[in-house]
Amino acid sequence: MKKLRPPVLKWMAPAVAAALFLTVSVAADGGVSRAPADSSNTAGLPNLGDGSDMTPADERRLGDRIARELYRDSDYVDDPVLMEYVQTVWQPLLTAARQRGDLPADYDSLYAWEILLNKERTINAFALPGAYLGLNLGLLGVVASRDELASVLAHELSHVTQRHIARMMTRQSQQAPLLLAGMILGVLAAGKNPNAASAVLTGSQALSAQSQLNFTRDMEREADRMGFAVSTQAGFAPQGFVTMFGKLDQASRLNDFGNFPYLRSHPLSTERMADMQNRIELPDVQTPANPSARHNEQEIDHAMMSARARVIANSTVDALRAWSLEVSPTAMARLTPAQKAAAWYGACMAAMKSRDFASAQSHWQHLSDSVRSDAAAARLARLLGVELRLAQDDAAAALALLQADGNAVNASHRVELLYGAQAQLQLASQGGGSAAGANATVKAGLASIRQDLQTRVAEFPHDAQAWQLLSGVYAAQGRTLSSIRAQAEVSVAHYDFEAALRTFKSAQDWARKGLAGTDHFEASIVDTRAREVASTLKEQATEK
Ligand SMILES: [Zn+2]
Numbered sequence: 074m075k076k077l078r079p080p081v082l083k084w085m086a087p088a089v090a091a092a093l094f095l096t097v098s099v100a101a102d103g104g105v106s107r108a109p110a111d112s113s114n115t116a117g118l119p120n121l122g123d124g125s126d127m128t129p130a131d132e133r134r135l136g137d138r139i140a141r142e143l144y145r146d147s148d149y150v151d152d153p154v155l156m157e158y159v160q161t162v163w164q165p166l167l168t169a170a171r172q173r174g175d176l177p178a179d180y181d182s183l184y185a186w187e188i189l190l191n192k193e194r195t196i197n198a199f200a201l202p203g204a205y206l207g208l209n210l211g212l213l214g215v216v217a218s219r220d221e222l223a224s225v226l227a228h229e230l231s232h233v234t235q236r237h238i239a240r241m242m243t244r245q246s247q248q249a250p251l252l253l254a255g256m257i258l259g260v261l262a263a264g265k266n267p268n269a270a271s272a273v274l275t276g277s278q279a280l281s282a283q284s285q286l287n288f289t290r291d292m293e294r295e296a297d298r299m300g301f302a303v304s305t306q307a308g309f310a311p312q313g314f315v316t317m318f319g320k321l322d323q324a325s326r327l328n329d330f331g332n333f334p335y336l337r338s339h340p341l342s343t344e345r346m347a348d349m350q351n352r353i354e355l356p357d358v359q360t361p362a363n364p365s366a367r368h369n370e371q372e373i374d375h376a377m378m379s380a381r382a383r384v385i386a387n388s389t390v391d392a393l394r395a396w397s398l399e400v401s402p403t404a405m406a407r408l409t410p411a412q413k414a415a416a417w418y419g420a421c422m423a424a425m426k427s428r429d430f431a432s433a434q435s436h437w438q439h440l441s442d443s444v445r446s447d448a449a450a451a452r453l454a455r456l457l458g459v460e461l462r463l464a465q466d467d468a469a470a471a472l473a474l475l476q477a478d479g480n481a482v483n484a485s486h487r488v489e490l491l492y493g494a495q496a497q498l499q500l501a502s503q504g505g506g507s508a509a510g511a512n513a514t515v516k517a518g519l520a521s522i523r524q525d526l527q528t529r530v531a532e533f534p535h536d537a538q539a540w541q542l543l544s545g546v547y548a549a550q551g552r553t554l555s556s557i558r559a560q561a562e563v564s565v566a567h568y569d570f571e572a573a574l575r576t577f578k579s580a581q582d583w584a585r586k587g588l589a590g591t592d593h594f595e596a597s598i599v600d601t602r603a604r605e606v607a608s609t610l611k612e613q614a615t616e617k
Contacts, residue, residue, distance in 0.1 A: 127239050129183040129203075134613075136185060136203020138254040141568035143207065144537075148192040150210065150385060151538055153488045154456060158378040159188055159208065162222050162309075166230055169307035175234040175299065180204075184233070187535075194386045196324070196333045198225050200232045201257070202239070212335070213382035215320065219375055220313025223304045225335075231299035237292045288338075297345060301352050311353045318346055373450040376415035384422040396423035400436060414444050414454075421457060425464050433461055459492045468499035472518075487536075490525055494542040497522045501549040519546055530562070537566035554584055554595045558602065565602075570610050577603035 143149055167186060170176050184204030193209040200206055206229055216222045232238065288296070305311055321341045324333040384396060398404065400420040405413055417440035424433035437458055444450035455474060462471035475493055497518045504512075526543040530536055544559035561576035577599055584596040 129180045129239075132239050133183050133185065133203035135254055135257075136201055136205045137568045139201050139257055140185070140187070140189065140203075140205050142254075142258050143189050143191070143205075144567040145569070146191070150190040150192050152190060152381075152385060153491050153538065154453070155190060155210070155213065155378060155381060155385070156188070157488055158374075159190070159213070159222070159226075162219050163188055163206075163226055165307040165309075166223060166227050166303055169303045170230060170234055173303065173306060175231075175303065180234075180236075192386050195331070197335045198229050199338070200229045200238060204233045206230075206233075210382040210386035211332070214379055214386055216379065217316065217375075218310075218313060218372060220304075220310040221317040221320075222313075223307065223309035224300065224314040224317045227300035227304035227307070227309075228296045229300075230303060231296040232288065232292070235292070235295055235299060237288055237296070293339065293345070294348070297349060298352070301349065314349050315353060318349055322346065373411045373414045373444055373447050374453055376411040377418040377444075377450060377453050380415040380419035381422065384419050384426070388423075388426055390427075393423040393427050396420050397432065400439070410443065414440060414450060417443060418454070418457065421461065425461050428464075430461070430465050437461055456488055456492065459496070463492070463495055463499060466499060466503070468496045468503065471496040472500070487529070487539075490522075490529060491538055491542060494522045494526060494539075494546060498542065498545045498549060519549055522546060523550065534562070535566045537563050540566055552592070552595075554580055554592055554599065557583060558595065558599050561602065561606075565606065570606050570613070574603065574606045574610060577606060 167176075171181065186204045188206045188208055190208055190210060190213075194211040194214075195209055196212045196215055197209045198207065198212055206226070208226075212225065213222070216225070301311065301314060304313065318341065321333065321336055321339070324330075325336050325341050330336055384392075396419045399416045405416060408416060417436050421433050421436035421440055424430070424436055437454070441451070441454045441458065444454050455477070458474050459471045462468070462474060472493070475489060475496065497515075501515050501519055523543065523546045526539050526546060529539045530543060533539065540559050540562040544556045544563065547553075547556035547559055557576060557580040561573045561580065564570070564573035564576060580599045581596075581603060584599060
């Protein structure tokens with residue numbers, strides 16, 4: 074369904090959208106309180122102490138509203154494979170921050186800690202109120218290792234744990250949250266495309282907002298310092314900071330601010346570089362504590378995920394053609410094994426997107442052969458193979474590949490679960506063949522994947538994609554009421570409570586008609602959820 078909204082909201086330049094308010098707050102304050110140099114516990118947290126602080130709950134509500142708009146944006150990417158990869162970096166950082174005591178329990182439980190991926194090709198990452206983090210695929214496409222990605226995410230995480238955003242917004246708290254959200258979204262739009270921002274902010278407003286899109290230098294220094302500590306504690310190599318800074322340095326020398334909006338919010342001073350270099354030379358920087366972490370640019374799975382990000386971020390006809398050329402024998406001759414795997418991976422994806430399935434299959438075979446000895450990379454290759462078979466409507470082959478080598482579709486592996494559900498739905502829509510046995514297999518497959526999806530959403534109620542697939546599975550089973558309810562939960566998962574309520578109401582209408590298949594237990598769940606969502610909407614209305 075196409076949404077009726079202007080294509081305003083684009084993913085922006087600011088490291089922190091909320092930085093719009095920074096200049097005001099610092100000017101008014103003259104001295105934002107800061108955590109001490111070695112703030113490794115909650116005692117180091119700033120205490121604004123004026124009794125009117127924006128609470129974590131307020132901040133989260135504000136963040137939810139911004140997130141709702143970002144989810145609706147056409148650049149939002151819900152890619153389970155890339156998300157899983159990003160989480161392999163993000164979760165250890167969160168754990169380390171908790172171990173260090175950087176995250177007081179009340180913030181921890183109220184914040185979202187959620188990463189939103191977007192298709193933007195430019196290099197950027199940014200923190201939003203309520204611990205949402207935006208991450209451009211452009212950035213994923215240029216980081217050469219997990220350590221580099223960790224350096225950026227740890228820095229943004231530290232802006233959150235040090236409550237840099239809340240500190241700025243506290244001064245603005247007389248503004249209604251809705252207005253604040255609108256302003257932040259306006260800045261996001263302005264950062265993405267200065268010419269198209271006028272729908273929210275007028276040109277000059279947008280321009281002046283953008284010129285203020287920076288945290289204070291002290292906050293940046295603090296985020297560097299804390300980020301470094303968190304990242305090394307999480308087991309990532311400190312060299313990730315050095316090489317990432319080197320990359321930014323090179324871009325800034327080339328004045329490449331168009332492709333590196335991150336540089337506008339994070340200007341790379343010699344002081345920042347030197348500070349980081351000193352940190353790395355400190356004798357107490359240990360080798361990574363996490364033995365399972367791997368640290369070098371030869372990581373094959375990293376190279377493959379980086380390639381995936383690049384192809385998704387840029388799927389123009391020309392770009393897809395360029396990907397195919399990268400696997401020419403002359404181009405391949407100079408590459409390392411990781412680079413080769415990335416080239417095959419990218420070429421396979423590009424061919425698949427061009428619907429040249431013969432080439433895609435050939436690239437995929439090369440990829441699979443070349444990564445056979447690396448378990449993580451081999452799994453990613455297998456998942457790409459599943460995508461390829463799904464793209465060709467060959468659900469049976471997709472399922473066979475998912476279940477190959479005893480890799481049963483497993484609800485604890487989100488990607489396998491989601492792809493398994495897609496395959497089961499595809500199979501069901503194809504009628505499962507004429508034989509009665511085939512039909513029974515389809516039914517059993519649906520029943521089993523439904524259970525797995527129900528388990529998933531019970532544990533992760535904000536997994537919109539799982540709800541979406543569950544809705545499809547219910548529909549395939551003829552459970553219309555459940556299917557509509559699951560559809561409403563997709564909207565809830567993306568904080569779109571108005572859409573959710575509309576859908577819950579249509580579920581109630583459906584149940585009231587008492588048509589065949591009305592399940593009274595299900596109908597009472599719908600009533601309860603409709604009431605809950607209505608009351609959430611009411612609360613929000615009073616905040617306006
Ligand atoms: Zn920063």
